[in-house]
Amino acid sequence: MGGNASVPTDPNRTLQLIGAGYSRTGTLSMAMALEKLLDGPVMHGGSQLLGREDEYVKLWTDVFDARHDRPRLLKLLKKATQGFVGITDAPGNIFIDELLELYPDAQVVAVTRDRARWWQSWEAVTKTAGAGFLNVFLAPVPGKRWYPKLVMQFLEQQEERHGPMTDKRMDEHNAYVKSVTPPDKFHMMELSEGWAPLCAMLHKPIPDEPFPRANDAEAVEGVNKDILKEAGGRWGVILAVTGALGYGALWVWRSGLLGRH
Numbered sequence: 001m002g003g004n005a006s007v008p009t010d011p012n013r014t015l016q017l018i019g020a021g022y023s024r025t026g027t028l029s030m031a032m033a034l035e036k037l038l039d040g041p042v043m044h045g046g047s048q049l050l051g052r053e054d055e056y057v058k059l060w061t062d063v064f065d066a067r068h069d070r071p072r073l074l075k076l077l078k079k080a081t082q083g084f085v086g087i088t089d090a091p092g093n094i095f096i097d098e099l100l101e102l103y104p105d106a107q108v109v110a111v112t113r114d115r116a117r118w119w120q121s122w123e124a125v126t127k128t129a130g131a132g133f134l135n136v137f138l139a140p141v142p143g144k145r146w147y148p149k150l151v152m153q154f155l156e157q158q159e160e161r162h163g164p165m166t167d168k169r170m171d172e173h174n175a176y177v178k179s180v181t182p183p184d185k186f187h188m189m190e191l192s193e194g195w196a197p198l199c200a201m202l203h204k205p206i207p208d209e210p211f212p213r214a215n216d217a218e219a220v221e222g223v224n225k226d227i228l229k230e231a232g233g234r235w236g237v238i239l240a241v242t243g244a245l246g247y248g249a250l251w252v253w254r255s256g257l258l259g260r261h
Contacts, residue, residue, distance in 0.1 A: 005051035006041035008083025015103040019088030021111030024121040026191040027089035032212035034086035045089030054142035064153035097180040119167035
């Protein structure tokens with residue numbers, strides 16, 4: 001998997017574990033671990049929203065738009081998660097209550113880490129993703145063009161639930177997850193604990209290999225570079241075509257003007 005988006009091939013598979021860790025708590029490492037343990041596709045938010053087709057990414061904007069209409073929200077969430085065996089990262093991690101209604105047998109695991117280090121990492125992401133120019137710059141890029149809107153929808157939803165974003169958000173989020181999860185389904189861990197907690201809750205043997213250690217920050221930086229390169233290329237084509245059409249129109253106009261003399 002790595003930073004690539006997993007795509008389900010069997011719509012009958014269902015979520016077995018809901019990774020409720022807040023963004024920048026090792027969600028990519030968690031997704032890679034779950035793919036290994038559950039032998040199936042895992043919906044890692046960052047990978048999906050920046051790597052899937054336009055229709056699928058837009059579906060998540062529809063999920064956010066329906067957050068105050070529970071029947072429609074559940075219908076759209078079901079569609080967005082169909083065929084996945086696990087889910088991590090935003091936006092799935094903020095719909096724990098709804099996901100549990102859809103998948104009542106799933107286990108839920110929240111993740112904690114040093115608050116100061118988490119906040120430093122999280123602030124950098126929101127500042128970049130919330131940059132206003134991205135709405136225009138990413139407009140010609142299928143799939144990724146929805147990312148700025150998704151970030152704003154996410155922040156709006158979070159403010160509705162918890163209030164203004166502060167360095168306490170990870171703890172507030174974990175408290176929310178615990179409050180909506182049946183006690184026998186709720187688990188809390190740090191990624192430094194490795195395979196043991198996940199294997200225990202999923203009743204799986206511990207793999208004979210190291211626990212995945214993907215660097216979320218490096219993964220995001222790499223994806224950002226690819227996005228900017230792709231968007232820049234598309235804008236180059238757009239400007240070149242626009243310039244050619246403009247020159248052609250000018251040539252026709254001048255030719256017609258000269259033809260009158």
